[in-house]
Amino acid sequence: MDKDKPIYTFQKLKTTLKELGYQIEKAEAYRPIKPVDVSIEDIKNGTIEITDEGIFFKTSDGRKHKGFMYKREYFLARYGKPRFHIRNCKIIQEFKARGLFTDKYRWANDYEVPVCDMDDNFIDKNVNILPLCKYCAEIQRSEQNDIYRNNEDFVNELKKAAPQEIMTDVDVLGYTKEWQDISRRYREKHKYTCERCGIHITDDFGYGYIHCHHRNNNKTDNREENLECLCIECHSKVDKNHETRFSKGANYVCLQNFVKKYKPRKTK
Ligand SMILES: [Zn+2]
Ligand SMILES: [Zn+2]
Ligand SMILES: [Zn+2]
Secondary structure (H helix, E strand, C coil): CCCCCCCCCCHHHHHHHHHHCCCEEECCCCCCCCCEEECHHHHHCCCEEEECCEEEEECCCCCEEEEEEEECEECHHHHCCCCEECCCCHHHHHHHHHCCCCCCEEEECCCCEEEEECCCCCEEEEECCCEECHHHHHHHHHCCCCCCCEHHHHHHHHHHCCCCEEECCCCCCCCCHHHHHHHHHHHHHCCCECCCCCCECCCHHHHHHEEEEECCCCCCCCCHHHEEEEEHHHHHCCCHHHHHHCCCHHHHHHHHHHHHHHCCCCCC
């Protein structure tokens, strides 16, 4: 693999998403963080974020740190070292899908990590040079990225990298944290019911399809009389600007998914 080749940065996609109102966050420059145990809850509430760009841990100051995950408990004598994961690979997906009673993982971003040795009375032992998960390696390879031989390679890379931009999943119109709260409260008040077509969303997964629109198109004017609770389809038809905005990129994909899921029999 060509060492000088920059890792693909999705710059064009980022620019598009920025235009659509997605937030791009700056990650911190590298600093070692004390390893943390990872529960399903941590993934659900965003403390641990597993994205296409890697696995991130959010510290209490709201900053995100890139790192890796590995099995907290392992038979070190019998099986050697646990593998480390850096992507949303098959094994990490299985971990997420199995729910509560499952293997225990830790997140870390340094050379040496504590592993609870099941062959030796569950004593925490410091382990280094963990091998890379083969599924994570496959994903890396498929994207023509460098394959890390071990976590030392990976941490070296983290240390070298300049502070990176990370994309966060927020409401399409979520420009600020404050706006996200206003929008959520307004949509809750309207029970996630579209004020134009009347569709009523009742499942957690569907709430994102109900938007909060600014009637006068001034996105800083958050007075309640200026807001309108709209399903993504009605929102996309508000005016020419909206039509354009929802005709491409992430918005378009969301709109198509919504129609397929909630309005499959629509004929007109
Ligand atoms: Zn993996
Ligand atoms: Zn609607
Ligand atoms: Zn709007």
